Amino acid sequence: MPATPAWPPASTPRLHIDQPLEALASIVIGGAQAHYLAGVMRMKVGDPVRLFDNISGEWLAEVVNLGKRELHLNISGKLSERELVPDLWLLTAPIKKGRIDWIIEKACELGVARIVPVLTQRTIVDKINPDRLSAHMIEAAEQCGRTALPELAEMVKLTAMLANWPADRTLIFADEAGGAPMAEAITPGPAAILIGPEGGFTDDERAAIRAHPAARGVSLGPRILRADTAVVAAITLWMAIAGDWR
Numbered sequence: 259m260p261a262t263p264a265w266p267p268a269s270t271p272r273l274h275i276d277q278p279l280e281a282l283a284s285i286v287i288g289g290a291q292a293h294y295l296a297g298v299m300r301m302k303v304g305d306p307v308r309l310f311d312n313i314s315g316e317w318l319a320e321v322v323n324l325g326k327r328e329l330h331l332n333i334s335g336k337l338s339e340r341e342l343v344p345d346l347w348l349l350t351a352p353i354k355k356g357r358i359d360w361i362i363e364k365a366c367e368l369g370v371a372r373i374v375p376v377l378t379q380r381t382i383v384d385k386i387n388p389d390r391l392s393a394h395m396i397e398a399a400e401q402c403g404r405t406a407l408p409e410l411a412e413m414v415k416l417t418a419m420l421a422n423w424p425a426d427r428t429l430i431f432a433d434e435a436g437g438a439p440m441a442e443a444i445t446p447g448p449a450a451i452l453i454g455p456e457g458g459f460t461d462d463e464r465a466a467i468r469a470h471p472a473a474r475g476v477s478l479g480p481r482i483l484r485a486d487t488a489v490v491a492a493i494t495l496w497m498a499i500a501g502d503w504r
């Protein structure tokens with residue numbers, strides 16, 4: 259565990275910046291981020307801000323000038339390198355707005371490396387809004403201290419996903435019909451957790467997933483969980499056993 263620096267204070271605002279920070283000595287913040295810093299957080303000249311770019315780690319900056327719609331920050335030094343994220347993907351069927359946003363937020367906080375929306379036969383929602391989901395992911399990363407954003411993959415059909423599955427990645431299939439406990443399903447190395455939609459998987463889908471050489475069926479207990487609960491429960495178990503919570 260790296261030591262937490264005494265400065266800046268923990269409550270210092272953190273912002274994801276969509277450009278490389280490594281070579282920058284200063285930066286101008288506009289738009290919604292400027293509104294957040296000036297209007298919501300009431301930042302003043304001299305106040306610290308933490309910035310991360312998903313490439314070079316986290317940087318300490320200081321407000322040097324406040325305009326009407328923008329803030330000028332000087333970047334004073336590096337706080338930390340970009341983190342190493344456990345190699346866990348979340349494969350989740352898109353579910354209705356609100357709930358998929360919640361899933362994305364929680365998966366980011368819990369520490370997944372990549373989120374893949376998967377279309378299944380009983381998926382009710384067949385479109386996602388990548389911009390909205392990315393915004394939720396970035397907000398979660400800002401809040402929880404991540405310096406690496408999860409990658410949000412394009413939506414893929416379950417059949418195509420299984421056909422193109424990387425051989426070295428264990429496919430942990432959360433099967434409400436039963437399976438091994440998570441602790442017995444985990445093997446060392448890259449992994450992915452697959453959670454179905456509200457209506458679950460069809461029998462055909464379950465058979466196809468279970469027949470896949472990379473797949474391990476796991477149970478999340480004797481009760482049927484909602485998809486969003488199952489996501490959090492499965493990631494939590496994996497992180498505690500094989501991830502970076504140890």
Ligand code: SAH
Binds near residue numbers: 431478481488
């Ligand atoms: N088919 C169910 C609901 C599916 S729950 C029904 O309609 O009654 C949504 C998803 O959460 C499932 O597809 C599965 O991936 C996961 N899930 C829920 N409860 C689970 C459990 N007890 N064990 C393993 N996975 C579970």
